[in-house]
Amino acid sequence: MADTVETAVAAAGARPVERGRWERWLIAGIAGGVLLRLAMLLGLSVWFEELGTAGDWIVEGLPWLVLAFAGLSLIAVIANSASGFSLSGNRLRGHVVGWTIAALLLLVFDLLGPQFKPAVSVLGKPARIFIEFCGEHGLFLAAVCLLVAGALAASGSEKQLLSRPGIFERVWALNLTAKIAAVPMMLVALGVFTGGTVWTVVYSFTDSRLLPREKWVGLAQYDRLWGEDRWLISIENLLIYGVCSLVFSIVIGFLLAAMLDQKVRFENTFRTIFLYPFALSFIVTGLVWQWVLNPDFGIQGVVRSLGWETFTFDPLYNQDIVIYGILIAGLWQGTGLIMCLMLAGLRGIDEEIWKAARIDGIPMWKTYLFIVVPMMRPVFITTLVLIASGIVRVYDLVVAQTSGGPGIASEVPAKYVYDKMFLGQNLAQGFAASTMMLLSVLIVLIPWAYLEFGGKKRG
Amino acid sequence: MASVVVRDVSLNFGAVEVLKSLNIEVEQGEFLVLLGPSGCGKSTLLNCIAGLLDVTDGQIFINGKNVTWEQPKDRGIGMVFQSYALYPQMSVEGNLSFGLKNQRLPADEIAERVKRASEILQIEPLLKRRPSALSGGQRQRVAIGRALVRDVDVFLFDEPLSNLDAKLRNELRVEIKRLHQKLANTMVYVTHDQIEAMTLADRIAVMRNGIIQQLDAPQAIYSRPVNRFVAGFIGSPGMNFLEGTIEGGATPRFNAGDTTIDTKGYEFADKPETGTKAVFGVRPEHVMLGEAARAMPYTSEVDIEIVEPMGSDTLAWTRLGGQNFTFRTDSEYAPKEGEKVLIGFDPARASLFDAHTDIRL
Ligand SMILES: Nc1ncnc2c1ncn2[C@@H]1O[C@H](COP(=O)(O)OP(=O)(O)OP(=O)(O)O)[C@@H](O)[C@H]1O
Numbered sequence: 001m002a003d004t005v006e007t008a009v010a011a012a013g014a015r016p017v018e019r020g021r022w023e024r025w026l027i028a029g030i031a032g033g034v035l036l037r038l039a040m041l042l043g044l045s046v047w048f049e050e051l052g053t054a055g056d057w058i059v060e061g062l063p064w065l066v067l068a069f070a071g072l073s074l075i076a077v078i079a080n081s082a083s084g085f086s087l088s089g090n091r092l093r094g095h096v097v098g099w100t101i102a103a104l105l106l107l108v109f110d111l112l113g114p115q116f117k118p119a120v121s122v123l124g125k126p127a128r129i130f131i132e133f134c135g136e137h138g139l140f141l142a143a144v145c146l147l148v149a150g151a152l153a154a155s156g157s158e159k160q161l162l163s164r165p166g167i168f169e170r171v172w173a174l175n176l177t178a179k180i181a182a183v184p185m186m187l188v189a190l191g192v193f194t195g196g197t198v199w200t201v202v203y204s205f206t207d208s209r210l211l212p213r214e215k216w217v218g219l220a221q222y223d224r225l226w227g228e229d230r231w232l233i234s235i236e237n238l239l240i241y242g243v244c245s246l247v248f249s250i251v252i253g254f255l256l257a258a259m260l261d262q263k264v265r266f267e268n269t270f271r272t273i274f275l276y277p278f279a280l281s282f283i284v285t286g287l288v289w290q291w292v293l294n295p296d297f298g299i300q301g302v303v304r305s306l307g308w309e310t311f312t313f314d315p316l317y318n319q320d321i322v323i324y325g326i327l328i329a330g331l332w333q334g335t336g337l338i339m340c341l342m343l344a345g346l347r348g349i350d351e352e353i354w355k356a357a358r359i360d361g362i363p364m365w366k367t368y369l370f371i372v373v374p375m376m377r378p379v380f381i382t383t384l385v386l387i388a389s390g391i392v393r394v395y396d397l398v399v400a401q402t403s404g405g406p407g408i409a410s411e412v413p414a415k416y417v418y419d420k421m422f423l424g425q426n427l428a429q430g431f432a433a434s435t436m437m438l439l440s441v442l443i444v445l446i447p448w449a450y451l452e453f454g455g456k457k458r459g
Numbered sequence: 460m461a462s463v464v465v466r467d468v469s470l471n472f473g474a475v476e477v478l479k480s481l482n483i484e485v486e487q488g489e490f491l492v493l494l495g496p497s498g499c500g501k502s503t504l505l506n507c508i509a510g511l512l513d514v515t516d517g518q519i520f521i522n523g524k525n526v527t528w529e530q531p532k533d534r535g536i537g538m539v540f541q542s543y544a545l546y547p548q549m550s551v552e553g554n555l556s557f558g559l560k561n562q563r564l565p566a567d568e569i570a571e572r573v574k575r576a577s578e579i580l581q582i583e584p585l586l587k588r589r590p591s592a593l594s595g596g597q598r599q600r601v602a603i604g605r606a607l608v609r610d611v612d613v614f615l616f617d618e619p620l621s622n623l624d625a626k627l628r629n630e631l632r633v634e635i636k637r638l639h640q641k642l643a644n645t646m647v648y649v650t651h652d653q654i655e656a657m658t659l660a661d662r663i664a665v666m667r668n669g670i671i672q673q674l675d676a677p678q679a680i681y682s683r684p685v686n687r688f689v690a691g692f693i694g695s696p697g698m699n700f701l702e703g704t705i706e707g708g709a710t711p712r713f714n715a716g717d718t719t720i721d722t723k724g725y726e727f728a729d730k731p732e733t734g735t736k737a738v739f740g741v742r743p744e745h746v747m748l749g750e751a752a753r754a755m756p757y758t759s760e761v762d763i764e765i766v767e768p769m770g771s772d773t774l775a776w777t778r779l780g781g782q783n784f785t786f787r788t789d790s791e792y793a794p795k796e797g798e799k800v801l802i803g804f805d806p807a808r809a810s811l812f813d814a815h816t817d818i819r820l
């Protein structure tokens with residue numbers, strides 16, 4: 001008895017290194033095959049169109065080749081297994097049977113699909129789509145299911161109750177319900193975020209105008225983009241607006257928060273007043289400030305009516321400073337929220353820190369600068385992300401205040417993208433511009449993420 | 460000369476009167492502990508001494524100088540907090556030296572002080588670390604170090620050990636005592652832990668509701684509490700209180716239910732009159748059992764109701780004069796539940812309080 005237990009422990013504990021490696025290849029093979037096929041469907045096949053029949057072969061055959069590699073890996077896994085391959089005593093028998101049935105069903109639908117057609121037409125459109133789908137991809141998916149079944153059977157043959165389950169088992173058999181439940185969410189995330197982004201990037205290399213089409217023109221759209229004054233001015237405006245709004249939002253927000261933190265009276269009233277603009281939409285803010293900055297009715301008009309006849313303050317009508325007029329409106333709306341976040345951060349700081357600093361004789365501004373602000377790092381990162389995303393997508397404010405004018409002096413990239421895509425009927429140009437925006441965000445984000453998260457693991 | 464003098468200090472938060480015309484004198488080099496239940500105003504008093512709160516009325520002197528309206532940094536004090544209050548983004552060394560740099564001390568002087576403090580507190584190996592990489596005990600050591608480098612005469616501690624686990628608390632307690640012996644500074648120490656108070660203090664000030672109830676040496680507070688609150692607050696397990704009436708005479712006697720206690724040997728402040736309602740207090744550890752009880756002036760036969768073994772000794776619950784009564788015995792000789800035993804104690808070591816005013820008779 002003791003003997004068998006020991007052997008079991010030995011067999012289970014000493015999972016052969018080879019085996020683990022082949023399991024990883026197996027997973028990579030299956031995933032790679034499916035993804036490749038999906039990519040071909042979604043448009044990757046276009047790259048091979050010029051090759052004629054050979055291209056067709058590649059489109060159809062490459063995913064199969066990858067699957068075949070996965071099959072080889074499966075054989076290697078079984079060959080390297082300590083306890084061989086058994087079906088009757090398999091721990092994962094249920095899973096294996098399930099996947100096999102799935103494979104068989106797919107095969108049946110694939111082969112007999114045409115015969116079902118009359119019956120299916122009664123069941124309506126979804127059923128018809130399903131049958132057609134099986135006719136096209138049933139064989140491939142059946143192969144995938146079989147591979148999964150085989151791999152699970154191999155994993156289940158091992159009496160590895162005493163050691164960590166192999167990677168395949170962890171991916172496909174453990175917590176299966178939870179994983180299935182997560183699938184729709186993952187599909188949405190992948191489809192919407194990644195898929196949408198990739199699609200945009202891909203079509204920025206075409207000459208799509210009113211509708212997307214796959215006529216490849218290389219970097220021509222980007223050439224045009226960077227040759228256009230309107231785009232260059234947009235970028236310049238974004239830079240000015242971005243830097244100023246970042247600096248002023250944080251500085252003003254922090255100063256306001258620090259002021260409110262001094263246990264002032266009517267704190268709630270002040271907080272409400274400062275936060276109120278945030279409840280307005282950008283369009284309303286823009287319109288309000290358009291009036292405030294209007295030379296005839298706004299500040300300039302009021303001051304002139306008071307007697308200063310030569311007073312001029314008309315940022316929205318002056319090409320050189322129009323972006324600052326927009327900046328004022330943006331700050332008016334945004335700083336309240338920043339202040340609230342900062343105030344929450346300040347409130348989170350232990351009062352005893354303040355007491356300790358007072359006993360140490362550290363002046364208040366130094367306490368803020370060298371002790372409190374460093375402690376509020378998470379709050380600053382949150383505000384930074386909020387402000388930055390607000391900067392990149394600034395659009396409605398411009399539309400409401402100046403519509404990009406005077407001339408093109410207050411254009412911004414987001415407006416450029418919108419105008420090209422939906423007004424100028426130049427989809428590809430809009431895609432190229434949004435790709436550039438994405439790129440610039442990534443250029444900022446990736447080094448930061450690397451510093452923030454990569455550094456910690458090493459430290 | 461008195462090192463810290465608190466004269467008639469009152470403090471109100473709005474309408475709430477937290478400190479009420481409070482007076483304390485702390486001698487040079489004395490270790491004074493402020494002890495009291497939560498919310499009694501200990502921290503508030505300490506913050507007033509430190510200058511972190513402005514007093515509503517009264518004066519505070521430190522080293523003979525009226526500092527009532529001075530800034531905390533100019534009062535010649537160092538303070539240690541319950542939550543350590545270290546600057547989290549600075550290294551230990553930075554924490555120790557930041558205040559000194561702000562005083563514009565020369566660099567070598569700063570280095571010298573940091574070195575000395577870290578030697579005394581044995582935190583030299585930690586100097587380069589951030590506070591987040593330290594254990595609670597180490598953090599509190601650093602916090603003490605931050606007070607130490609200020610080179611001041613008066614140290615203020617606000618429950619410095621309350622965030623530590625029991626074992627560390629004991630260790631650090633001894634260390635603070637050692638520190639006091641070595642530096643001979645004046646220390647004012649706030650706690651609600653009576654063990655800390657008893658072990659550390661030269662004198663203890665027991666506070667309640669912003670008023671000092673008794674200010675005396677630990678032993679005096681333990682054996683001659685001035686009122687029922689102090690008697691009940693000091694000592695664990697708490698003192699037994701028997702309610703009854705006094706029967707006057709040359710040696711007054713105390714009647715509670717079916718029992719009468721002769722108060723021979725008890726030092727009355729004033730001989731009470733017959734019929735005075737009173738409370739008789741006996742500490743559980745002063746009650747003897749069995750043979751030892753026979754030698755006591757007062758003895759009684761009682762039934763044991765509940766026994767609580769606590770390791771080194773055992774707490775037994777019984778009834779005396781119809782009221783709950785506990786006593787402490789050696790675990791080896793602990794009685795059984797339901798047993799009938801003889802107990803005895805010496806009324807000279809007991810405390811008698813007026814039932815109405817709660818003041819010691
Ligand atoms: N800022 C404040 N505003 C109003 N009341 C306060 C304020 N700070 C403290 N108090 C009140 O003053 C009283 C004394 O508080 P204090 O902090 O001195 O108690 P403590 O004895 O230190 O208690 P603990 O042992 O819990 O620390 C409490 O009743 C508290 O409610």
Ligand SMILES: [Mg+2]
Nearest residue numbers: 501502503618
């Ligand atoms: Mg307190």
